[in-house]
Amino acid sequence: MPSSNFGTDSSDPNNCTAITKREPSFNPNILSAGSKDVVRTLQSAGHQAFLVGGCIRDALLGLHPKDFDVATSAPPDSVKPLFRKCRIIGRRFRLAHVFSRGELVEVATFRKDASNDDSNNVSDQQVAKSGILTADNAFGSLDEDIIRRDFTINALYYDPQANEILDGVNGLADIEAKKIRLIGDPDVRFVEDPVRILRALRFAAKLDFDIEEATEAAIPKYAHLLKEIPPARLFEELQKLFICSYGKKCLDQLLKYDIFKYILPQTQHFLEYDSARQMINLALDNTEKRILQGKTVTPSFLLAIFLWAPVRAWQAHFMKQDIQPMLALHQAINQVVQTQISTTALPKRFTGPMQDIFELQERLCRASRKSALKTLAHRRFRAAFDFLVIRELASDIEPGVAKWWLNLQTASPESRKKLLQDLRSGNSRRK
Ligand code: ATP
Ligand code: MG
Numbered sequence: 298m299p300s301s302n303f304g305t306d307s308s309d310p311n312n313c314t315a316i317t318k319r320e321p322s323f324n325p326n327i328l329s330a331g332s333k334d335v336v337r338t339l340q341s342a343g344h345q346a347f348l349v350g351g352c353i354r355d356a357l358l359g360l361h362p363k364d365f366d367v368a369t370s371a372p373p374d375s376v377k378p379l380f381r382k383c384r385i386i387g388r389r390f391r392l393a394h395v396f397s398r399g400e401l402v403e404v405a406t407f408r409k410d411a412s413n414d415d416s417n418n419v420s421d422q423q424v425a426k427s428g429i430l431t432a433d434n435a436f437g438s439l440d441e442d443i444i445r446r447d448f449t450i451n452a453l454y455y456d457p458q459a460n461e462i463l464d465g466v467n468g469l470a471d472i473e474a475k476k477i478r479l480i481g482d483p484d485v486r487f488v489e490d491p492v493r494i495l496r497a498l499r500f501a502a503k504l505d506f507d508i509e510e511a512t513e514a515a516i517p518k519y520a521h522l523l524k525e526i527p528p529a530r531l532f533e534e535l536q537k538l539f540i541c542s543y544g545k546k547c548l549d550q551l552l553k554y555d556i557f558k559y560i561l562p563q564t565q566h567f568l569e570y571d572s573a574r575q576m577i578n579l580a581l582d583n584t585e586k587r588i589l590q591g592k593t594v595t596p597s598f599l600l601a602i603f604l605w606a607p608v609r610a611w612q613a614h615f616m617k618q619d620i621q622p623m624l625a626l627h628q629a630i631n632q633v634v635q636t637q638i639s640t641t642a643l644p645k646r647f648t649g650p651m652q653d654i655f656e657l658q659e660r661l662c663r664a665s666r667k668s669a670l671k672t673l674a675h676r677r678f679r680a681a682f683d684f685l686v687i688r689e690l691a692s693d694i695e696p697g698v699a700k701w702w703l704n705l706q707t708a709s710p711e712s713r714k715k716l717l718q719d720l721r722s723g724n725s726r727r728k
Contacts, residue, residue: 323356331400332365344371347454409437410445483515491522502546523559532642544581567606575691597650657681
């Protein structure tokens, strides 16, 4: 394995000095067999290959790595023929997706950073007017790959054959010190890719780490650049921030650095209202619990929670113009979704269910003898009911509504009849 020198300024902790090799503190069995096989195959074909990034960071911290990334000297076109099941994906980064032992392993070719690219080859690396990298496909060496990564803790390379960790940026020391430190100059690295700001906050929340001083100081300087990030990419980050077991901590971080407004600007206006904030906290608690229990969670539910307050405000606005509630709700959803998609994408597969959850709120709050059983049979009833429970806990509706629906679900046919009789035949939930 090559041991190399790169960079000469050893007084600057952000500059790479030399790659040190260490035996890892983790049991290699914690890393998936499929990903180790991929590394072995690449190495056997004469390429350099390592497991890298989050999986090594998490394994060192005693956490269970959730996905496995491989970095290699082999370009994507040389990776492909080595595996039976492999496809090349990605526009911003060309990557190989290899299926090994039933697992998906992401294989990325070593790349170099635009700011270190003397040739400034714009066809491989495109830089927008703002300085943000829009494409980054210039392949590089291991040394270059190390310093183009975001944080020191994410730049540790593991060679399963040698059972060694390669560290060129003092990442092991930062793991020990629980510090999130950008590699290189924060003034360059955040401008190049402002999403690194969100990543720093997410890792701080996930790992309970502090953000190193110079990295932290640069956050407020460049947070506004998040406005330039394509909505689709920001939506991916939104999911990573909240569809996890530490979403509430992510929210706290985003609020601490005043960054929430760059992701959900309409929701930001309502955060000072107790019930809106409480609904968000309850839903994030709920999500965390479900994930820890291995249950599925859908982004539509959380989106509904985040966008509910703005939707209600618009609905009230339209109702003041004498538009009837359901139509006003439709117009409000449209309005809020249209505004949100200029910030983050909102795929239809999520806005459809979100709309159902919203519409069912009307039906749950105004149930009649005629409509109640139909509402109960709606395919989105469960999600809408969970939403209703959160509303009730956050005092967004009068108490007792959720309880009535809970009783209806669990009642015997006899008691169900009784519950329905208590309803008016018209359009109000209770007499
Ligand atoms: P997790 O999977 O827990 O979110 P991760 O660190 O594995 O964390 P990924 O998005 O899977 O995050 O990225 C894998 C690795 O790619 C990172 O560890 C980092 O080395 C590098 N990386 C990802 N995004 C960036 C970025 N925006 N700039 C520089 N390097 C990045
Ligand atoms: Mg990862």
